[in-house]
Amino acid sequence: MDGWSSAAPIGRTRTAEFMASVYRWMAFGLALTGIVAWAVTNTPGLLSAFYRIEDGHLVGVTGLFWAVGIAELVLVWMFASVVQRASLGAAVGMFLAYCALSGVTFSVYLLAYTATSIASTLFITGGAFFGLSVYGTVTKRNLDAWRSFLFIGLIGVILASIVNLFLRSNAVEFVMSCAGVVIFAGLTAYDTQKLRALGEQGEERHALVGALALYLDFVNLFLFLLRFMGRRRE
Secondary structure, eight states, X not given: OHHHHHHXXXXXXXXXXXXXXXXXXXHHHHHHHHHHHHHHHHOHHHXXXXXXXXXXXXXXXXXXXXXXXXXXXXXXXXXXXXXXXXXXXXXXXXXXXXXXXXXXXXXXXXXXXXXXXXHHHHHHHHHHHXXXXXXXXXOOSOGGGHHHHHHHHHHHHXXXXXXXXXXXXXXXXXXXXXXXXXXXXXXXXXXXXXXXXHTTTOOHHHHHHHHHHHHHHXXXXXXXXXXXXXXXXX
């Protein structure tokens, strides 16, 4: 009994330290994304490198913007497998590179939506993310059953987005936005629970993988909420 009593607090401490590291890296990544996005939209040279602006209005993006987007997809696809073999320094570099590249692609939303609507949506996303993370932490319910539902839903949203590029249907976009909010809300709770289960054995490189997972949950939840709440610039 004494051995179990002493081991349990140690396990809880390791989990708490691991999750604290996950949230620190996630917060740092979000801050880096925001800084890069702000720098792109407020630096004329960077703005002209990634966007085509005519008479003060955004009319399109450049080839460099698409190149950054492709590099971003490649990095996120490779990240989890590469981190298992790479040094901690390389893993940190990949994580920060992804967050910086995301800042470039994220900057389009700073150009498209008003600062007030972005700030209010960010505040609501933060509150929702906090609540969902708490739920994933304290619930006794095993959320593994959500995995298949969330994965199928995510694939459905991706396919519907591709189809809607041609249909340009407001109804389809509305349904996608609703589904996206539900899916990434569920993923936030699910990923939090899975990361806590990993906490006792997790290393710093695993914390980076967890930080990227929660970073993606937060960013996508924000973007889907922005579709409802965002006010476009005139």
